[in-house]
Amino acid sequence: MQMTDYKPKIVAFCCNWCSYAGADLAGNNRLSYPAEVKIIRVPCSCRVNPTFILRAFQRGADGVIICGCHPGDCHYTSGNYFARRRMALLFSMLDYLGIERERTRVEWVSAAEGAKFAATMNDFVSTVAALGENRRLEDLRCKK
Amino acid sequence: MQRIGVFVCWCGSNIAATVDVEAVSQALKDEPGVVFSTNYQYMCSQAGQDLIKQAVAEHGLTGIVICSCSPRMHETTFRRAAAAAGLNPYMVEIANIREQCSWVHKDIALGTQKAIVLGRAAVAKLHLNAPLTPGETPVTKRALVIGGGIAGIQTALDIADAGFKVDIVEKKPTIGGKMSQLDKTFPTLDCAACILTPKMVEAAQNENITIYSYSEVESVGGFVGNFDVTIRKKARYVNESICTGCGLCTEKCPVKNVPNEFNLGMDSRRAVYIPFAQAVPKVATIDPDYCNMLKNGKCGVCARVCTAGAIDYKQTDELIEQKYGAIVVATGYEPIKLDKFDEFAYNSSPDVITSLEFERLTNAAGPTSGKLLRPSDGKHPHRIVFVQCVGSRCAAAAGKGKEYCSKICCMYTAKQAMLVRDKYPDTEVYVFYIDVRTPGKNFDEFYRRAAEEYGVKYVKGMVGKISPQGEVLKVQASDLIAGRQLHIDADLVVLAAAIEPDRSARPLATMLTASMDTNDFFTEAHPKLRPVESPTAGVFLSGACQGPKDIPETVAQAGAAAAKVIGLLAKDKLTSNPCVASVDELMCNGCSSCERVCPYGAISYVNKEFRMPDRTVALRRVASVNPAVCQGCGACTVACMSGAMDLRGFEAKQIIAEVDAICK
Numbered sequence: 098m099q100m101t102d103y104k105p106k107i108v109a110f111c112c113n114w115c116s117y118a119g120a121d122l123a124g125n126n127r128l129s130y131p132a133e134v135k136i137i138r139v140p141c142s143c144r145v146n147p148t149f150i151l152r153a154f155q156r157g158a159d160g161v162i163i164c165g166c167h168p169g170d171c172h173y174t175s176g177n178y179f180a181r182r183r184m185a186l187l188f189s190m191l192d193y194l195g196i197e198r199e200r201t202r203v204e205w206v207s208a209a210e211g212a213k214f215a216a217t218m219n220d221f222v223s224t225v226a227a228l229g230e231n232r233r234l235e236d237l238r239c240k241k
Numbered sequence: 242m243q244r245i246g247v248f249v250c251w252c253g254s255n256i257a258a259t260v261d262v263e264a265v266s267q268a269l270k271d272e273p274g275v276v277f278s279t280n281y282q283y284m285c286s287q288a289g290q291d292l293i294k295q296a297v298a299e300h301g302l303t304g305i306v307i308c309s310c311s312p313r314m315h316e317t318t319f320r321r322a323a324a325a326a327g328l329n330p331y332m333v334e335i336a337n338i339r340e341q342c343s344w345v346h347k348d349i350a351l352g353t354q355k356a357i358v359l360g361r362a363a364v365a366k367l368h369l370n371a372p373l374t375p376g377e378t379p380v381t382k383r384a385l386v387i388g389g390g391i392a393g394i395q396t397a398l399d400i401a402d403a404g405f406k407v408d409i410v411e412k413k414p415t416i417g418g419k420m421s422q423l424d425k426t427f428p429t430l431d432c433a434a435c436i437l438t439p440k441m442v443e444a445a446q447n448e449n450i451t452i453y454s455y456s457e458v459e460s461v462g463g464f465v466g467n468f469d470v471t472i473r474k475k476a477r478y479v480n481e482s483i484c485t486g487c488g489l490c491t492e493k494c495p496v497k498n499v500p501n502e503f504n505l506g507m508d509s510r511r512a513v514y515i516p517f518a519q520a521v522p523k524v525a526t527i528d529p530d531y532c533n534m535l536k537n538g539k540c541g542v543c544a545r546v547c548t549a550g551a552i553d554y555k556q557t558d559e560l561i562e563q564k565y566g567a568i569v570v571a572t573g574y575e576p577i578k579l580d581k582f583d584e585f586a587y588n589s590s591p592d593v594i595t596s597l598e599f600e601r602l603t604n605a606a607g608p609t610s611g612k613l614l615r616p617s618d619g620k621h622p623h624r625i626v627f628v629q630c631v632g633s634r635c636a637a638a639a640g641k642g643k644e645y646c647s648k649i650c651c652m653y654t655a656k657q658a659m660l661v662r663d664k665y666p667d668t669e670v671y672v673f674y675i676d677v678r679t680p681g682k683n684f685d686e687f688y689r690r691a692a693e694e695y696g697v698k699y700v701k702g703m704v705g706k707i708s709p710q711g712e713v714l715k716v717q718a719s720d721l722i723a724g725r726q727l728h729i730d731a732d733l734v735v736l737a738a739a740i741e742p743d744r745s746a747r748p749l750a751t752m753l754t755a756s757m758d759t760n761d762f763f764t765e766a767h768p769k770l771r772p773v774e775s776p777t778a779g780v781f782l783s784g785a786c787q788g789p790k791d792i793p794e795t796v797a798q799a800g801a802a803a804a805k806v807i808g809l810l811a812k813d814k815l816t817s818n819p820c821v822a823s824v825d826e827l828m829c830n831g832c833s834s835c836e837r838v839c840p841y842g843a844i845s846y847v848n849k850e851f852r853m854p855d856r857t858v859a860l861r862r863v864a865s866v867n868p869a870v871c872q873g874c875g876a877c878t879v880a881c882m883s884g885a886m887d888l889r890g891f892e893a894k895q896i897i898a899e900v901d902a903i904c905k
């Protein structure tokens with residue numbers, strides 16, 4: 098898709114203890130990534146309800162990424178395992194609905210991985226940008 | 242409708258350099274509900290906070306949005322400022338336009354646009370915020386310590402010293418743990434009993450400490466500050482308060498062949514016994530598996546000889562219920578079973594022993610009164626082989642042993658080898674090792690003394706096979722440095738068996754909802770920053786139950802755990818994070834999905850009366866969250882299929898409002 102000034106809309110859910118802190122560290126180290134990424138803070142990746150992701154796609158998001166602590170490091174011991182399983186199911190359902198796998202992702206980013214956070218976002222944004230706009234679930238009534 | 246105030250911070254030039262702060266505050270002025278919007282150089286400064294106070298008063302604000310640095314930085318500051326201005330502290334939302342905007346986006350137009358979107362999301366969320374108040378629960382000023390080894394004893398003494406009541410529950414007839422079985426202790430070589438028994442006595446005499454020996458924890462309910470614990474005090478068939486510990490019964494009991502567990506089965510005791518001379522409490526215990534009177538009603542010798550009249554064959558287990566504010570786990574360790582290590586002939590030769598057995602053999606109160614004699618024939622051994630890492634640092638693929646390093650074996654082997662050479666210079670001593678690990682204060686010096694001054698022969702290499710042949714043990718080993726095979730005829734072989742957590746730890750962990758690692762060691766709340774707390778609030782960890790530890794480390798951790806407990810018990814009330822789960826009882830169908838995912842056991846079920854549409858009243862089972870236990874992860878909110886469970890401060894509708902604002 099050749100759209101020169103096309104900017105994908107990306108929603109990133111970050112857990113408070115690891116990934117949100119990892120994003121803060123990326124900031125502290127001035128590691129840039131595209132401004133299209135907007136972060137929503139949640140206590141744990143397990144707080145992310147699949148309906149939040151569906152809602153984002155309905156409202157015109159082009160990609161949604163969920164970031165949590167590495168397996169075994171969850172502040173609440175097991176939250177990221179729940180998130181991993183729930184998202185695996187949701188993503189395969191979305192895939193079935195025609196939303197490409199590449200538009201969704203679960204990543205583990207620790208509070209010490211500022212560089213990984215920035216690299217992940219750079220990669221995710223360019224992957225989603227290459228896919229172009231997501232129209233599959235978008236509810237055009239919301240667009241007024 | 243909320244009346245929202247927006248405050249955009251410049252953070253000096255940190256934000257202002259790449260975000261047009263004036264444009265942001267102007268743009269957010271147009272958001273619904275925003276009645277005031279401004280920007281200022283340093284919002285976190287006193288002047289910035291005064292600005293908030295003034296605006297709240299002037300514009301009758303009900304909530305504020307701060308566009309500034311990360312909430313991880315200044316959320317508390319701004320919540321305090323809000324409270325000072327008369328708002329509920331939870332009516333504050335922060336848009337992170339520094340770490341996650343100005344510092345990562347160089348382009349002013351893009352940065353400004355993103356800051357506006359983040360501000361909008363915060364405003365949208367704030368519209369749905371509700372005032373929250375932290376819960377308060379009273380604290381029971383009494384602590385429970387499970388396990389009476391050096392860890393448990395030290396923790397109890399420290400807590401008692403601070404003036405709080407402590408109960409120690411020890412499953413064996415006496416407190417003291419493994420340390421009471423040791424001979425001398427590294428790195429100072431002072432005798433274990435000399436430094437341990439005074440502490441045992443101190444614990445027994447301290448008026449703040451109650452010792453429940455020969456007892457186990459039966460059940461645990463409640464939560465931090467308010468645990469309800471049932472303790473099973475097992476029948477010892479001796480009235481503890483009458484028994485004087487004179488030991489007459491233990492001399493007269495006709496059942497003489499009971500393996501003595503204190504000496505690891507290397508000698509025997511009677512059916513009625515006192516584990517060792519300095520036992521605390523020093524009272525007799527009747528072993529129901531061997532006592533003739535308890536087994537078939539014939540005997541009664543001990544009751545006849547006891548001048549105090551303390552024997553009570555009719556005694557039954559007693560259940561004690563007690564409330565505690567905090568619980569410390571100090572259940573320690575055990576050496577692993579060596580059944581799977583046939584190559585070392587542990588089960589086939591009495592002269593292949595474990596290091597703990599060796600401690601008893603050299604202990605003056607042990608089965609040989611401290612003389613180092615071979616268990617098989619009572620002869621003095623002239624060549625001893627010590628084997629380190631037996632069952633430690635094993636490859637997972639080996640299917641036996643443990644992957645971890647047991648940490649204490651290098652040092653106690655050096656100690657034992659050194660003591661042998663010191664007492665019996667005619668005895669040749671070999672130590673086979675993979676690595677000698679001595680990272681502790683004065684530890685490496687200690688090991689070098691063993692090798693250099695005492696002439697202990699350290700050989701890097703593993704022992705392949707030990708075969709008993711006549712009087713000797715044929716030891717086949719490799720010397721990795723010389724690159725050759727060694728054949729040694731040894732009189733005694735000592736195996737440094739790996740250590741593992743006490744087997745009772747797993748059921749205990751389930752009772753406490755405390756988590757364990759794959760090796761059944763208790764896990765700490767944070768491996769670096771919270772090493773003596775378990776992830777379950779109010780449950781603390783002390784000693785080797787958390788991981789292999791020597792005595793100095795155990796005592797240090799015991800003191801740290803005590804300090805945490807004292808900090809908790811010193812509070813009259815606990816305030817809890819108000820961002821916890823809450824149930825909409827009308828929507829809940831009592832399915833239990835939420836309970837299954839909660840890592841803290843915060844959810845239980847209650848039967849409640851509901852008025853039904855047909856005006857009848859029905860009893861329904863609904864979930865109920867204990868706000869003092871819930872840590873606010875939100876796992877349950879997603880597990881709930883009826884949408885009854887939500888998380889305060891991060892409610893579904895709030896997050897969806899943020900999603901909508903971002904995607905607009």
Ligand SMILES: Cc1cc2nc3c(=O)[nH]c(=O)nc-3n(C[C@H](O)[C@H](O)[C@H](O)COP(=O)(O)OP(=O)(O)OC[C@H]3O[C@@H](n4cnc5c(N)ncnc54)[C@H](O)[C@@H]3O)c2cc1C
Nearest residue numbers: 388390391392412418419426427573574745784785791792
């Ligand atoms: C051969 C050998 C030699 C050693 N030599 C030295 C040395 O020289 N210097 C040194 O610093 N360290 C030495 N150590 C290490 C030392 O033994 C430990 O550091 C120390 O004993 C740990 O204390 P603890 O209280 O954590 O555990 P433990 O001593 O194991 O005590 C745990 C206690 O809890 C009780 N318990 C367990 N489960 C329950 C339950 N469910 N309910 C109630 N009670 C329970 C047990 O009965 C026990 O009394 C040696 C260890 C070995 C094996």
Ligand code: SF4
Nearest residue numbers: 839871872874875877
């Ligand atoms: S939010 Fe987490 S801790 Fe609280 S009740 Fe739900 S699952 Fe348990």
Ligand code: SF4
Nearest residue numbers: 829830832833835881
């Ligand atoms: S999962 Fe939902 S419906 Fe089921 S018991 Fe919990 S709150 Fe009630």
